[in-house]
Amino acid sequence: MSLRAPEAEPQTEGLLEALAVSAAREPDRWDATRPGRRLGSRRLRLVRVGLLLSDFGALLLAFLGAGLLVGAGTSPLELGLFALTLPAWAIGAKLYGLYDRDGERPDHTTVDDVGRVFHLTMVGTWLLYAAGAVTGIAHPPVAEVIAFSFLTVGAVVLGRSIARAFIRRHHSYLQNTVVVGAGSVGQLIARKFLLHPEYGINIVGFVDAEARELAEDVGHLALLGPPERLQSIVELLDVERVVIAFWDGSHREALELVRSLKDLDVKIDIAPRLHELIGPSVGIHTVEGFPLVGLPSLRLSRSSRLLKRALDVSVSTLGLLIVSPLLALIALAIKLDSRGPVFFRQVRMGAGDRTFSVLKFRTMALDADEQKTALAHLNKHGSSNGGASLFKIPGDPRVTRVGRFLRRYFLDELPQLFNVVRGEMSLVGPRPLILDEDRHVGEWARRRLDLRPGMTGLWQVLGHSAIPFEEMVKLDYLYVTTWSLRNDIALICRTIPVVLRGGGGAY
Structure with missing residues (x-):
């Protein structure tokens, strides 16, 4: 963890003074009124x-x-x-x-x-x-x-x-961005942008009135100053996007903050309260000019479930027919590479608290479970609070040569198409947790079991193994509570480039 010292305020003043000197030396770069500057x-x-x-x-x-x-x-x-x-x-x-x-x-x-x-x-x-x-x-x-x-x-x-x-490779695509509020939500937003450089968002730092304890992965970001100085920070750092998260300011102060930016031609994003419940399918309607965010029904209708199942059966059946030669080649490669079975089965928690055996190509040595205890100290998702964690080891020595290639391109997960055909899984859905992980899921998130677990999902396209356990559970809950067929199709399409880029890791 990185803790901003109480003397961060004087350091911020020095930063702004240095920027002001730079502005005087390079007026063309910093002139806030110059057209096309941003x-x-x-x-x-x-x-x-x-x-x-x-x-x-x-x-x-x-x-x-x-x-x-x-x-x-x-x-x-x-x-x-x-x-x-x-x-x-x-x-x-x-x-x-x-x-x-x-x-x-x-x-x-x-x-x-x-x-x-x-x-x-x-x-x-x-x-x-x-x-x-x-x-x-x-x-x-x-x-x-x-x-x-x-x-x-x-x-x-x-x-x-x-x-x-x-x-997106061009330097002009980068967009300098500050996050107002360095609390847990502000850090979460910054973390998401840092995980996705393809968004073209360059996080310049946080704006907050107080010193905040920052997580290690965002600890390198600067505390630029209090909200009252936001306008100066925007002008001096050529900031083009401002994300307003939660901070200790009042409602009136937040309004004044947004109004102070109206003449600076910046994009403003506001993190809403109850953001865990708000997905891409929500709508905004007004009652006598007052905006309300309309949340969809928390339960899928019978027709929606039938539609989702029809998509699963048709695509998975067609997929098995297409990839069957590839499945045979992978099975042969596994047998030639290491001793042991071709497939790996593991009990996972499914929809409605029903367990099932997930099917995957074996990518590890036969004694992988015996080695797990000895390697626990290398787990990069280890929990510091006694809660659940995903067991992920960079360069896991238990993985075979063929297994490493299969994991990189998610090919080890192709047999899960059989789970989809049998109705145990879906093409898109929550992550199928092992039983030990499932025991640590909070009661508020049990709704994630309303739908069958998926081969892919929000957790897959937004970071996969880089996402902490708690964040993954929130993404699953968001997926279930905002489900739509359009979102499923979009997630399937977004999974394709993730697979082609490689860099995957089995779960």
């Missing part, structure tokens, strides 16, 4: 230009590809009409918010764009087709229009994924 403005321009060029390239490829697929030519008239679709697409995509959401949400990904891209493409393509047919200007074959529509969706989504990968 990193966030450059970030938004970078994203907009990059995605626009990517979209135009995707539309061109889809246009040429559709012509090749149906054997149609590209006359000068068709090329001219295609050129007119480019500004039409740019306007439509702007109206659909396809160029602005990266600036609003740091965690925005191409997966979040898929629905809007599909809707815009289908509506726009068929409107243009109808307009051409009515006016008699152009009447391309229906097959070509259908091919163009689906090729456009695929090309735009793929192009945006590639464009974002390059954009």
Whole structure:
């Protein structure tokens, strides 16, 4: 743990004085009134230009590809009409918010764009087709229009994924951010951003009136000063985003704090109370101008459960058919690498407090359990309060050579598709805990057992083995209480790049 000393206040004054000197020496860098000075403005321009060029390239490829697929030519008239679709697409995509959401949400990904891209493409393509047919200007074959529509969706989504990968490497994408409130919630927010550098969030430090004890993983962040100096800190450090967590200030002080930033063109995020219950599916409605956050029903309807189960059965069955040759190769590699069975079974806690045996490829030596006690001191998730912890050892010596490769790409978890088919697990769901871990889950979080445990989930895409046990339980609870089929599909899509990047670790 890192404890800020009581004399942090004078140190902060020195920091601000040093920044003021730097501002005097480099006025162009620090001038708060200079247009385009802010990193966030450059970030938004970078994203907009990059995605626009990517979209135009995707539309061109889809246009040429559709012509090749149906054997149609590209006359000068068709090329001219295609050129007119480019500004039409740019306007439509702007109206659909396809160029602005990266600036609003740091965690925005191409997966979040898929629905809007599909809707815009289908509506726009068929409107243009109808307009051409009515006016008699152009009447391309229906097959070509259908091919163009689906090729456009695929090309735009793929192009945006590639464009974002390059954009996020550019220095202008970084967004200087301060967190107001250095308590447990503020540190949790900072930790989440630090775990995901792809968000482009550079945590400059905390703003708080008091010295706070900081956890080791955020202890390197500076205490920049009290909230009263936030405006100066924003201007001097070129801060583009302010996250307001909980601190000891009053409601009136919080309002004044936000109002003081209104002329500085900064993004403001506010951590809500009861944040554990608020997920992506919540809605905000007003009663006589007073905003209320509407939480979805805490229990899934029968139709929702049937829909989720239908997705599980169809995808897992198809998945087993596709990967069956790979399963055979992995089984052979395990047998050749080390003695012992191909599969590993372990009792886990399932939905409704019912236990089941989770199925995985064996990745450890046969005496792994006997070695566990001797290696307990190396557990990086060890609990300091007597509670539960996940047993994770960096470079675990019990893991076999083949097992290390399987874990890196989560291939050891493929047999869990059989658990999904049997109805013991789901494709997406809470993490399946071993019985010893489950005994330490608080009573408030027992709702996580309302749904079948999943092969993937929020814990998988947001950090996997890097997430502490307590945080993982909160993510499971959040998933269950905010479930939707759309979220399940999005999590499946977000799992794919996590697997391809590797760096996994079995649970």
